[in-house]
Amino acid sequence: MTPRQTPPARSGEQPHVLYVRFHPVEYSVGHSVERAAEAPSGAPRPGPGRAPGIGPGPGIDADTYEGLLALLAEVTPVVEAIPPDAALADVAGALRYFDRDAAGLAEIVRVRALARYGVDCSVGVAANPLLARMAAAQDARSAVRTVPGDPDAVAAFLADKPPTALPGVGQATARALHSYGLDSAARIAAVPLPTLRRILGPATARRVHDWARGIDPVPVTPNAPARSMGAEHRFGHDELDPERRCRALLTLADRLGSRLRTSGQVARVLTLTVRYADRSTTTRSRTLAEPTAHTPTLTATAYALHAALGLQRARVRSLALRAEGLTAAEQASHQLTFDPADDKARRIEAAVDRARARFGDRAVRPAGGFDTW
Numbered sequence: 001m002t003p004r005q006t007p008p009a010r011s012g013e014q015p016h017v018l019y020v021r022f023h024p025v026e027y028s029v030g031h032s033v034e035r036a037a038e039a040p041s042g043a044p045r046p047g048p049g050r051a052p053g054i055g056p057g058p059g060i061d062a063d064t065y066e067g068l069l070a071l072l073a074e075v076t077p078v079v080e081a082i083p084p085d086a087a088l089a090d091v092a093g094a095l096r097y098f099d100r101d102a103a104g105l106a107e108i109v110r111v112r113a114l115a116r117y118g119v120d121c122s123v124g125v126a127a128n129p130l131l132a133r134m135a136a137a138q139d140a141r142s143a144v145r146t147v148p149g150d151p152d153a154v155a156a157f158l159a160d161k162p163p164t165a166l167p168g169v170g171q172a173t174a175r176a177l178h179s180y181g182l183d184s185a186a187r188i189a190a191v192p193l194p195t196l197r198r199i200l201g202p203a204t205a206r207r208v209h210d211w212a213r214g215i216d217p218v219p220v221t222p223n224a225p226a227r228s229m230g231a232e233h234r235f236g237h238d239e240l241d242p243e244r245r246c247r248a249l250l251t252l253a254d255r256l257g258s259r260l261r262t263s264g265q266v267a268r269v270l271t272l273t274v275r276y277a278d279r280s281t282t283t284r285s286r287t288l289a290e291p292t293a294h295t296p297t298l299t300a301t302a303y304a305l306h307a308a309l310g311l312q313r314a315r316v317r318s319l320a321l322r323a324e325g326l327t328a329a330e331q332a333s334h335q336l337t338f339d340p341a342d343d344k345a346r347r348i349e350a351a352v353d354r355a356r357a358r359f360g361d362r363a364v365r366p367a368g369g370f371d372t373w
Contacts, residue, residue: 013149015102016092017220019124019132020109022060022068022085060085064117071112075105080220084230084322088129090220106144130216131157133167137279154214158185164280166211171282171309173208176200188212229267230322231255233370238277238315242306245316249302251370252321257295260323261353266291266332268325270298272305277315284309285324291332296345298323 060068069087072079075098078090091105098105106123113119124135126147131154135145147157162183163174180199182188188196189212196205210217233248249272260267271285284305288297302321352364 013127014092014095015125015127015146015149016090016095017126017129017132018089018091018102018106018109019126019129019136020072020087020089020106020121021123021136022065022113022119022121024060025114025118025120060119064119067117068113068119071116072109074112075109078220078222080223083228088132088220103144103146110144127154128214128216129218129220130167130211131214134158134161134165137165151214155186155189158189158212158214161185162278162280163188163208164276164282165278166208167281168211169208170284171311171314173200173204177208185212228271228322228324229256229259229263229265229326230320231259232318232320234318235316238317240313240315242311245306245311245319246303247370248319249306249321250299250366252319253299253302254295254366256321256323257293257298257349258353258356260293260326261329261349262357264329265326266293266329267298267323268327269323270301270305271322271324272302272309273320273322274306274309274311274314274316275318275320277317279317282309291325291327293329294346295349 065084069079069081072087072089076089076091076094078093080088082088089109091102094105095101098108100108102125106125110121110123113121122136123144124132124137124147125144126132126135127149131147134157135147138145147154163169163177163185164171166185176199177183177188182191182199188208191209193205193209196209199205200208231252233252235244235248239245239248256267267288268291269285269287271283273281273283275281286301286305288301292298298321306319355363
């Protein structure tokens with residue numbers, strides 16, 4: 001354990017972990033929002049609360065996010081960045097200094113974020129990161145929700161939660177659990193671990209069994225925000241149509257590719273985050289064959305990640321793509337091919353970039369995407 005790494009929470013421990021999700025006060029749905037979260041390159045600078053030129057939306061720009069992390073660091077040095085708009089903070093060492101409980105410190109964070117950046121936040125307060133995340137998800141916006149530390153209160157909080165409400169449980173795992181009648185955290189917790197192993201396999205069973213009982217062995221680990229660049233599409237209503245979801249992914253991949261090429265960067269990893277109607281999320285990542293900013297490659301990878309989730313009739317609230325592991329394009333290598341189609345696609349892509357640079361982002365858009373530039 002590193003000097004600033006906090007140990008896992010134990011049963012009955014006092015709430016001391018904050019999960020903070022930031023969002024501008026203004027908010028609307030049915031449009032795409034660009035978000036970037038890059039490693040700090042200097043002192044934190046106040047931002048306007050949303051990406052410039054986009055209008056009201058749930059995005060937090062990179063400078064603002066950097067400043068918000070610095071704001072949390074004023075309360076505790078144990079801050080773990082979760083780009084593009086969230087963070088974990090362990091305030092155990094700050095309770096006595098500020099003479100407040102964790103919920104009181106959460107209110108301080110909310111007031112300071114609003115006063116300095118015009119950004120509000122939803123805060124979950126609990127004894128470990130798992131419960132803090134779930135508490136924040138229960139009140140979607142502008143609220144502080146505390147899960148008491150005693151085991152009975154934790155059990156009551158988790159009792160009627162569906163499997164997908166447990167961070168880390170995806171749709172495939174949830175379907176496997178549902179097929180055996182395990183449709184709530186209480187029922188999963190009551191199942192003997194050997195039985196759960198036969199359903200999910202040893203490693204997954206152990207993790208899910210612990211989560212269903214409110215146990216999270218992962219500590220809050222201070223870090224710097226990962227270098228990444230993201231874009232999100234929020235649907236105007238809960239989306240059931242997989243074709244419309246693919247149209248959104250095409251739009252997001254096209255936007256990410258354009259922004260990467262404009263900034264002279266390439267990505268090593270692409271991450272897809274799906275947010276559902278019940279506010280739960282599923283996140284999947286894939287390492288690209290080579291670092292790239294090529295839109296067709298990003299689009300194909302996004303489609304593959306989406307298809308692998310097997311969402312079927314899932315009610316999807318929003319989709320987000322994030323390009324991670326960014327490096328300078330000139331430092332990356334590209335495997336040459338003799339495929340004339342690939343060469344033509346790259347020449348067209350370069351022409352599109354020139355058109356957008358001259359006439360604006362809306363000058364050229366993918367035919368199958370959404371008109372959300």
